[in-house]
Amino acid sequence: MESKLQRPHSVRLxxxxxxxxxxxxxxxxESGLFSSMRLPQDNPIKIVWKQGFIRLxxxxxxxxxxxxxIVLLFHVWSCQSSISFLSAICNKEGKVFIAMDLLGxxxxxxxxxxxxxxxxPDKIVIPEGRTPDAIVKNLTYIEEEDLVxxxxxxxxxxxxxxSWLQREENFNLKPSMKVHCGFLKNGGADMNxxxxxxxxxxxxxxxxxxxxGYDVPHQPSNISTRSKKLFCFLMVVDEVSLKxxxxxxxxxxxxxxxxxxxxxxxxxxxxxxxxxxxxxGKVPKILTHRxxxxxxxxxxxxGKMELIVDPLLILERYLWRDKHTYAIAQHKHHRTIYEExxxxxxxxxxxxxxxxxxxxxxYSEGMEPWSLKKNTISDVPEGAxxxxxxxxxxxLFNCLWFNEVNLFTPRDQLSFGYVVxxxxxxxxxxxxxNCEYYSLFILHPHTREHSSKVxxxxxxxxxxxxxxxxxxxxxxxxxxxxxxKNLDSVTLPQVVRTSKAG
Numbered sequence: 001m002e003s004k005l006q007r008p009h010s011v012r013l014x015x016x017x018x019x020x021x022x023x024x025x026x027x028x029x030e031s032g033l034f035s036s037m038r039l040p041q042d043n044p045i046k047i048v049w050k051q052g053f054i055r056l057x058x059x060x061x062x063x064x065x066x067x068x069x070i071v072l073l074f075h076v077w078s079c080q081s082s083i084s085f086l087s088a089i090c091n092k093e094g095k096v097f098i099a100m101d102l103l104g105x106x107x108x109x110x111x112x113x114x115x116x117x118x119x120x121p122d123k124i125v126i127p128e129g130r131t132p133d134a135i136v137k138n139l140t141y142i143e144e145e146d147l148v149x150x151x152x153x154x155x156x157x158x159x160x161x162x163s164w165l166q167r168e169e170n171f172n173l174k175p176s177m178k179v180h181c182g183f184l185k186n187g188g189a190d191m192n193x194x195x196x197x198x199x200x201x202x203x204x205x206x207x208x209x210x211x212x213g214y215d216v217p218h219q220p221s222n223i224s225t226r227s228k229k230l231f232c233f234l235m236v237v238d239e240v241s242l243k244x245x246x247x248x249x250x251x252x253x254x255x256x257x258x259x260x261x262x263x264x265x266x267x268x269x270x271x272x273x274x275x276x277x278x279x280x281g282k283v284p285k286i287l288t289h290r291x292x293x294x295x296x297x298x299x300x301x302x303g304k305m306e307l308i309v310d311p312l313l314i315l316e317r318y319l320w321r322d323k324h325t326y327a328i329a330q331h332k333h334h335r336t337i338y339e340e341x342x343x344x345x346x347x348x349x350x351x352x353x354x355x356x357x358x359x360x361x362x363y364s365e366g367m368e369p370w371s372l373k374k375n376t377i378s379d380v381p382e383g384a385x386x387x388x389x390x391x392x393x394x395x396l397f398n399c400l401w402f403n404e405v406n407l408f409t410p411r412d413q414l415s416f417g418y419v420v421x422x423x424x425x426x427x428x429x430x431x432x433x434n435c436e437y438y439s440l441f442i443l444h445p446h447t448r449e450h451s452s453k454v455x456x457x458x459x460x461x462x463x464x465x466x467x468x469x470x471x472x473x474x475x476x477x478x479x480x481x482x483x484x485k486n487l488d489s490v491t492l493p494q495v496v497r498t499s500k501a502g
Contacts, residue, residue: 113435117313121224124316130296131325133392135426138176141290141399144185150473157474158187158273158283159406164484167407170400171422173393181399182287182406188273189283191291194256195267199292202232206311207292208264209236209284210303212277213244214446218306219262227312228263234292235264235303236284238277242268244447267291274475276452279410285383286402286412289390302384305441314440318387318430325389326397326429328416329382329437333498336370337362337414340380342495350409351457351470354479358408360490361483362418369493370417375425379417382437397427407478 118124147154148161160180170179183189191199199205210217217235237245245251245261252260259266272280284291288298297319299311318327334340341359345352370379388394397419404415420427454470457463463471471480 110435112438113433115309115317115436115439117309117317121226121310121312124312127320131389131391135173136175136177136392136396139392139396139399140178141181141183142178143183148474155474156184156186158182158184158189159403159475160184160187161477162403162407164481167403170403173396173423173426177396179396179399180403180406181290181395182273182283182402183290188269188271189280189291190270192268192270194258195265198256198258198265199232199234199267200294202234202292202294203296204230204311204315205232205234205288205292205295205297206299206301206307207234207236207284207288208301208303208305209281210241210245211238211281213240214277214448215241215303215444216245216249216447217261217264217266217303218442218444219264220307220311222308222310223263224310224312227310231311233263233265234267235261236267236269236291238269238272238280242266274410275472276410276454276475279405279472279475282402282405282410282412285386286398286405288386289395289398295390297389298386300386301441304444304446305384306444307441309440314387318432319389322430324428324430325391326394326427327387328429328431329385330378330431330434331380331382331413332434334380335378335498336495337367337379337417338369338493339495339498340413341411342497344411344414348455350411351454353457353460354454354476355409355411355414356492357479357487358411358414359492360487361408361478362414363492364485364487364490365422367418367421376417376420377431379420380413381416381431382434383413383416385437385440393427397423406475408476409479410475 142160145156145160148157159182162180166180170177206220208217220233242259245266249261251266254260259268267284269280269283273283274280285300285302288300289295292298297315299314301307319325331340334343338359341355344350345355349355370376388398400422401412401415401419404419405412408415420429454472457467457470
């Protein structure tokens with residue numbers, strides 16, 4: 001009886017619940033999800049959605065992404081355009097282009113590209129005076145030091161016997177500095193008196209070098225009459241190369257007994273400072289300001305290169321136009337020194353374990369692989385060309401760069417980015433794209449490939465016993481002098497090859 005009385009009541013509750021709960025859903029079914037009717041039980045998200053805000057945000061986001069994509073595509077197109085105005089918009093040194101290049105979105109680099117040089121060398125206005133020295137104002141060099149003893153004899157060394165502490169102190173820039181910079185007394189690399197007198201007149205110079213008979217001089221072309229009068233073209237050679245050149249090309253002598261091959265004035269260096277010819281070649285290349293102290297501007301090119309652009313146009317394009325004082329080309333394949341080191345080992349450019357030791361020292365001193373976080377577009381230059389004004393800071397940079405080459409391996413491309421890193425952004429330079437580098441010259445093959453036993457060494461144990469003769473006696477001391485830190489725990493960063501050619 002009790003259940004009969006309660007049943008109708010429960011039925012009424014269910015019906016009331018049906019009326020309260022089911023009708024709104026029925027209404028939604030009739031009007032759709034995007035109904036504009038506002039009901040009391042609608043939550044805030046639903047109300048916002050119905051007002052179209054979320055849809056507006058989504059549409060704006062899609063439009064924004066499309067705009068970015070269009071801008072990036074225009075950037076890529078402008079970099080490929082033959083129209084000068086559009087190609088000028090493309091900033092290949094900018095981080096946007098570099099990031100696109102790393103992601104494989106940028107166009108593949110050309111082997112050669114047009115160089116935006118001026119039309120007429122005769123119309124180039126040469127800046128008056130010198131660029132003021134703002135950071136380092138007085139730079140002098142250590143020229144005499146205690147002899148080095150190898151256990152059997154004492155002798156002078158060209159690069160000096162720099163200590164680890166001296167090396168560290170030289171990276172702290174001061175207004176007045178005295179540093180090692182080669183040319184220590186009785187260390188070698190001596191010029192003939194007639195050549196010393198000749199180079200005193202050279203304010204503008206194109207310099208090159210041939211060592212161990214790798215090449216013969218290649219005559220520059222497209223050189224204006226003005227540049228022929230303004231520039232000295234100096235080819236530095238060792239005794240072996242001088243003999244090879246005399247046997248293969250015509251060498252003429254002037255009234256002062258200076259030797260010439262076409263435009264090139266041959267500058268023989270006697271008493272080579274190093275056992276390794278490649279290390280000897282770094283003396284005129286990096287220490288141009290020491291070998292030719294009267295020069296204000298210099299363009300260095302490797303001996304295998306034939307210059308095909310007027311040097312006055314080169315200075316205007318790479319230095320004067322945008323007020324640079326130092327310019328060097330970007331490496332075609334590598335941005336990080338660790339990838340360059342890996343390529344050097346694979347191509348047997350120097351002893352593999354010594355290259356690894358060189359890189360471990362740099363990595364322990366904080367030299368990270370190149371990334372977009374850095375202020376440079378690459379840590380690795382194409383070292384076959386260096387364009388610079390001989391300011392005190394530029395001279396100091398090259399001294400420090402040479403000291404690294406003197407202390408470690410002769411592979412100068414491994415040291416350039418490290419010295420830039422140690423100077424903490426104070427050294428400014430212009431690194432131009434590699435395709436312009438290939439438009440400045442014609443590259444000729446060496447007459448023969450250099451090879452030495454040290455390049456085939458795979459383990460430090462090979463330097464023991466009879467293999468000790470492979471150690472250089474006058475260079476690379478930092479590879480055999482105990483380093484202040486323990487390097488056993490240093491693991492080099494993993495190298496990912498970014499180019500088959502590299």
